[in-house]
Amino acid sequence: MRTVHTEFFYAASPERLWTLATSYDALSRVMAGLVEFDGLPEGRTRTGQKIHVEISLFGKLPKQPYDMDVLECDDSRMILRSSEQGAGVKSWRHTMMVTPAPGGSRLCDTIEIDAGLLTPAFALWAKYLYGARHKPRQRLLEEGSY
Secondary structure, three states: OEEEEEEEEEOOOHHHHHHHHOEHHHHHHHOOOOEEEEOOOOOEOOOOOEEEEEEEEOOOOOOEEEEEEEEEEEOOOOEEEEEEEEOOEEEEEEEEEEEEEOOEEEEEEEEEEEOHHHHHHHHHHHHHHHHHOHHHHHHHHHHOOO
16 A cells, blocks of 8 residues: 655635536546546536546556545535545545645645555556646636636
8 A cells, every 4th residue: 555645736716626626527628648538427526426437548548447436525625535446456545635725725635555566656657647637727727717
């Protein structure tokens, strides 16, 4: 098991950032070019959702099944917890929180990963992947899309 933590500041209200961070449309847009999703639902994340998608890294590698159970998506506390697995991962437990910060807000992701012997490689991928979401999110906020 490895734990990855990322934290980024955004010059936007916590409510705007939370809306963006829990939107499936925004997820697809911020991951474009890195991960393509087939079967991603519309709308926003909701507690109790069970999602089955096919993912393709870079839109080029063969599609792999991936499952996500949304354990908690609390709009008032701005916290999301999910349990995920698939595409070589035994367990991917994700907690995302949005909190107020001077001049904007902060988004923190904590991911606990178990992928057997490949856990160190998946931890590096997670650190890169969650970091890569920052600039596209900033662009969407600046455009006023969210």
